[in-house]
Amino acid sequence: MAVVWDQLEQYQPIVMKMLANSIEKGRVAHAYLFEGQRGTGKKEVSLLFAKSLFCLNRFRYKPCDECRNCRRIGSRNHPDVHWIEPDGQSIKKGQIEALQEEFSKTGVESNQKLYIIEHADKMTTNAANSLLKFLEEPRPRTTAILLTEQYHRMLTTIISRCQVLSFQPLPPIVLANYLKEQQIPHHLALLAAHVTNNREEAFELSRDDWFAEARKIVLQLYETLNKNEFQALFIIHEKWMPHFQEKQQIDIGLELLLYVYKDIMYLQLGELENVIYRDRIDDLQQWALTCPQKRIIENMSAILQAKARLNTNMNVQLLMEQLILNLKGGKTFV
Numbered sequence: 213m214a215v216v217w218d219q220l221e222q223y224q225p226i227v228m229k230m231l232a233n234s235i236e237k238g239r240v241a242h243a244y245l246f247e248g249q250r251g252t253g254k255k256e257v258s259l260l261f262a263k264s265l266f267c268l269n270r271f272r273y274k275p276c277d278e279c280r281n282c283r284r285i286g287s288r289n290h291p292d293v294h295w296i297e298p299d300g301q302s303i304k305k306g307q308i309e310a311l312q313e314e315f316s317k318t319g320v321e322s323n324q325k326l327y328i329i330e331h332a333d334k335m336t337t338n339a340a341n342s343l344l345k346f347l348e349e350p351r352p353r354t355t356a357i358l359l360t361e362q363y364h365r366m367l368t369t370i371i372s373r374c375q376v377l378s379f380q381p382l383p384p385i386v387l388a389n390y391l392k393e394q395q396i397p398h399h400l401a402l403l404a405a406h407v408t409n410n411r412e413e414a415f416e417l418s419r420d421d422w423f424a425e426a427r428k429i430v431l432q433l434y435e436t437l438n439k440n441e442f443q444a445l446f447i448i449h450e451k452w453m454p455h456f457q458e459k460q461q462i463d464i465g466l467e468l469l470l471y472v473y474k475d476i477m478y479l480q481l482g483e484l485e486n487v488i489y490r491d492r493i494d495d496l497q498q499w500a501l502t503c504p505q506k507r508i509i510e511n512m513s514a515i516l517q518a519k520a521r522l523n524t525n526m527n528v529q530l531l532m533e534q535l536i537l538n539l540k541g542g543k544t545f546v
Contacts, residue, residue, distance in 0.1 A: 248379025
């Protein structure tokens with residue numbers, strides 16, 4: 213499904229408004245730098261922006277997405293729109309020189325040209341210097357869009373010659389709504405949207421059976437913690453350890469457990485709208501009645517400390533066993 217301008221306005225309202233104004237007022241900059249985390253829509257925005265500039269039936273600032281130019285840009289085969297990606301681990305000087313050679317020619321089908329450089333921070337020093345010369349003497353009706361997740365690695369001289377647009381992390385509710393539009397069940401969409409604000413990662417995670425099972429194990433672990441710490445240790449040995457095998461997976465598991473305590477806290481504070489495990493609201497309300505707020509804060513601290521210790525050489529099984537004892541006793545790591 214093609215991403216449309218209205219969708220991106222929800223994800224990145226400031227960026228989209230600035231681009232819309234520049235198109236409508238005919239003040240398109242000669243170079244833009246889109247910077248922000250992966251999954252925040254930089255590539256989608258650059259694609260739509262390119263369509264808007266070349267669209268044959270544009271309505272104000274929005275491309276029609278149906279004309280010949282829009283379709284060809286969407287499939288990356290418009291002769292006047294060029295994409296540069298890393299060749300292996302970096303973008304080489306030869307790639308930039310080939311781009312300059314191409315842009316010395318008149319547009320094949322239009323009187324304008326546009327190039328998009330993905331992972332612009334991966335340009336070699338020679339490539340960056342070649343691009344700098346290109347940016348210092350921009351050709352008429354030529355537009356550059358540089359994309360980066362590592363803004364701090366870009367040459368300051370290149371940054372200074374671009375209009376920098378910063379892409380913000382996606383709010384969980386916006387991301388959850390996107391996932392629900394992709395037919396992801398509500399309870400998984402909301403949880404995945406809090407685990408990561410990367411749209412692609414959230415989508416893949418929410419479709420993974422591993423994630424659904426992880427959620428189930430975490431809730432089962434909390435239920436047994438309220439009854440018997442030995443049962444909780446049994447869950448750790450028999451279910452948690454076989455399922456959460458890599459450190460990244462364990463970190464996600466601890467994050468899911470942390471959200472249970474956060475939900476209980478939200479219910480005690482009367483903030484139902486912030487609850488993530490909404491399909492378990494009845495259970496959460498029961499737990500909220502029996503769990504003192506001080507204990508919740510201590511247990512959340514214990515989980516956060518366990519997450520921090522994942523990066524040490526501590527044995528993971530011992531880490532989890534210690535966490536269970538701390539959660540049951542309301543203590544934190546020493």
